Amino acid sequence: MSIRHGMLALLSVGPRYGYQLKQEFEASTGATWPLNIGQVYTTLSRMERDGLVEPGGADDQGRSVYTITEAGREDLERWFSTPVGQSDRPRDELVIKLAMAVAAQDTDVAHVILTQRTATMRALQELTRAKRAHTGGLAQRLVLDSTIFKAEAEQRWLDHCEAVLKEKKA
Amino acid sequence: MTVVSLQDVARVHEGVHALKGVNLDVSPGELVAVMGPSGSGKSTLLNLAGGLDRPTSGRVVIEGHDLAEVRDLAALRRRSVGYVFQDLNLIPALTAAENVMLPRELDGVRARQAREEALAVLAEVALDHIADRFPQELSGGQRQRVAIARALVGERRLLLADEPTGALDTATGDEILQLLRGRCDAGAAVLLVTHEPRYAGWADKVVFLRDGEIADSTEVPLESAR
Ligand SMILES: Nc1ncnc2c1ncn2[C@@H]1O[C@H](COP(=O)(O)OP(=O)(O)OP(=O)(O)O)[C@@H](O)[C@H]1O
Ligand SMILES: [Mg+2]
Numbered sequence: 001m002s003i004r005h006g007m008l009a010l011l012s013v014g015p016r017y018g019y020q021l022k023q024e025f026e027a028s029t030g031a032t033w034p035l036n037i038g039q040v041y042t043t044l045s046r047m048e049r050d051g052l053v054e055p056g057g058a059d060d061q062g063r064s065v066y067t068i069t070e071a072g073r074e075d076l077e078r079w080f081s082t083p084v085g086q087s088d089r090p091r092d093e094l095v096i097k098l099a100m101a102v103a104a105q106d107t108d109v110a111h112v113i114l115t116q117r118t119a120t121m122r123a124l125q126e127l128t129r130a131k132r133a134h135t136g137g138l139a140q141r142l143v144l145d146s147t148i149f150k151a152e153a154e155q156r157w158l159d160h161c162e163a164v165l166k167e168k169k170a
Numbered sequence: 171m172t173v174v175s176l177q178d179v180a181r182v183h184e185g186v187h188a189l190k191g192v193n194l195d196v197s198p199g200e201l202v203a204v205m206g207p208s209g210s211g212k213s214t215l216l217n218l219a220g221g222l223d224r225p226t227s228g229r230v231v232i233e234g235h236d237l238a239e240v241r242d243l244a245a246l247r248r249r250s251v252g253y254v255f256q257d258l259n260l261i262p263a264l265t266a267a268e269n270v271m272l273p274r275e276l277d278g279v280r281a282r283q284a285r286e287e288a289l290a291v292l293a294e295v296a297l298d299h300i301a302d303r304f305p306q307e308l309s310g311g312q313r314q315r316v317a318i319a320r321a322l323v324g325e326r327r328l329l330l331a332d333e334p335t336g337a338l339d340t341a342t343g344d345e346i347l348q349l350l351r352g353r354c355d356a357g358a359a360v361l362l363v364t365h366e367p368r369y370a371g372w373a374d375k376v377v378f379l380r381d382g383e384i385a386d387s388t389e390v391p392l393e394s395a396r
Contacts, residue, residue, distance in 0.1 A: 114378075114385065114386055117378065117386070118386050118387075118388055120367075121367065121370065121371070121376050121388050122388045124367055124368070124370070124371035125370075125371050125372075125373065125374075125376070125388060127371065128368075128371035128372050132351070132372075148368055148371065149368070151367070151371075152366070152367040152368045152371075155367035156367065159207070163207065
């Protein structure tokens, strides 16, 4: 994804200036994706060039305020109606590490799994504490839930690896 | 003082070494999750911790009482321990409220007071409106919560839960954990068996059982434990 769709989503609510977009973006995504203000302004000027937003007036401190255009709304609509592909995700270091541990043959793979599982469980405990203490908005909460589900999936996959390895050995 | 302490505990079931040399303490306010594959000894551990079963060797101490020396084990269990069993064990001929009242009535509490307590704890699990329904008139999730209410009634200091989230959806499962966590934060000790990492994440400590032994555990520094 590009930051541009995030900006468009926020602008679909109403006109915003750059710093406001940065803050709202980070609040919604639970700061999993921090933006610098330069990125925000570069993105806004590209979107202006492409006709997706237009600068309106300025607020009382002289910052220009952006408004979404009709073309911008269409672009956003298209983004929301397109599913994210499985291959659009970055490589997972753990998966590669475990594959290499198996390939390296004289590595104690079970130990690699055990070490990872304990570490992932600690992370999951940490995330759950954050969730229990969470007081922010709904978007942020769902982002937090997503990290919990991902950690859980990793844990399940590790259990699966252990079971398969045990089976192969027996 | 620990609420329950397992000291070098082993259990052999007809030649099967279900548990071997397990050491585990659960303190007041502590939630410990036990994870492990099927057959690794989780239920065995829970039954020993609650005095439902006796170890082949080693000691189990509940609130300072060595179970090997306790005469009236049933009374100690009723007073101190609340259980949520893997297969719920609700009595079909009793309503939700009557199921929850039962352990208190066995404690010698009068029916009227037992009912008041049952209704209060059913309200805690958001089920006061179905108090007079029978188990077969409840959804799976509601039955699960009734079983939990039964374990919570009467200020038990030790709660043992064997897969209490069963087949619940994740949001309802989270509510159950919220509830157990709340009791924990009020001072109870909770031992939770689960194969779902997301629920184990609520624990202060997670132990991994493999073939009857503790293979590893997440040690959390005390100050950040809760
Ligand atoms: N009453 C019994 N008699 C004989 N063997 C038993 C008895 N109870 C348990 N076992 C055996 O002890 C081992 C541990 O069983 P336990 O029920 O503790 O496993 P578990 O980890 O709870 O598994 P699950 O996840 O399937 O509930 C298993 O090999 C089981 O067959
Ligand atoms: Mg079991």
